[in-house]
Amino acid sequence: DQQVKQNSPSLSVQEGRISILNCDYTNSMFDYFLWYKKYPAEGPTFLISISSIKDKNEDGRFTVFLNKSAKHLSLHIVPSQPGDSAVYFCAADTGNQFYFGTGTSLTVIP
Amino acid sequence: DTEVTQTPKHLVMGMTNKKSLKCEQHMGHRAMYWYKQKAKKPPELMFVYSYEKLSINESVPSRFSPECPNSSLLNLHLHALQPEDSALYLCASTPGGDRDTQYFGPGTRLTVL
Numbered sequence: 384d385q386q387v388k389q390n391s392p393s394l395s396v397q398e399g400r401i402s403i404l405n406c407d408y409t410n411s412m413f414d415y416f417l418w419y420k421k422y423p424a425e426g427p428t429f430l431i432s433i434s435s436i437k438d439k440n441e442d443g444r445f446t447v448f449l450n451k452s453a454k455h456l457s458l459h460i461v462p463s464q465p466g467d468s469a470v471y472f473c474a475a476d477t478g479n480q481f482y483f484g485t486g487t488s489l490t491v492i493p
Numbered sequence: 494d495t496e497v498t499q500t501p502k503h504l505v506m507g508m509t510n511k512k513s514l515k516c517e518q519h520m521g522h523r524a525m526y527w528y529k530q531k532a533k534k535p536p537e538l539m540f541v542y543s544y545e546k547l548s549i550n551e552s553v554p555s556r557f558s559p560e561c562p563n564s565s566l567l568n569l570h571l572h573a574l575q576p577e578d579s580a581l582y583l584c585a586s587t588p589g590g591d592r593d594t595q596y597f598g599p600g601t602r603l604t605v606l
Contacts, residue, residue: 389594427535429535472595482597483595485594486594488594
């Protein structure tokens with residue numbers, strides 16, 4: 384059973400608007416969460432992370448929010464740009480193993 | 494069945510051993526991938542088997558060789574590995590193209606002594 388879930392396989396957003404990608408998890412042992420971005424024919428590349436002791440982490444246009452009580456995290460991209468079009472994976476780390484979500488394919492429309 | 498399974502979960506091998514990692518999915522997916530992941534680093538793409546065609550990351554040493562006996566199975570054969578090859582080896586599959594949602598297996602944790 385998937386311990387990390389991304390329930391939206393795809394998302395389309397107009398350039399300049401906000402993109403919100405969501406991720407839910409089931410294992411309360413996860414203490415570190417990451418977002419990866421993946422272009423076709425390449426491996427995922429690290430985007431942003433958050434420790435379970437925080438509820439928000441910001442890096443430029445990217446902000447990750449963590450709601451531990453709801454076991455939910457989200458990635459906000461503001462403003463969205465066409466170059467942001469890619470597949471986005473969330474991942475959770477217990478310290479021993481990574482668990483990946485299935486990804487959300489983001490398309491930013493010019 | 495919405496899982497990608499990988500066996501074994503853990504493997505310890507010597508530098509002269511030959512071993513294989515197995516990856517299996519029964520979702521009818523047309524593309525399967527092998528990744529290598531070092532601790533706290535993102536996965537590095539090693540091989541892609543998509544629509545019966547194998548694509549190789551040219552930086553991957555020849556001591557790793559993939560084999561696809563059928564559309565649901567992707568093996569990774571290991572021979573004469575080095576200690577620096579110790580890592581988590583992840584398998585993934587997608588229904589079709591590379592922009593599809595990607596299902597990852599739990600990984601095989603490999604230690605080379």
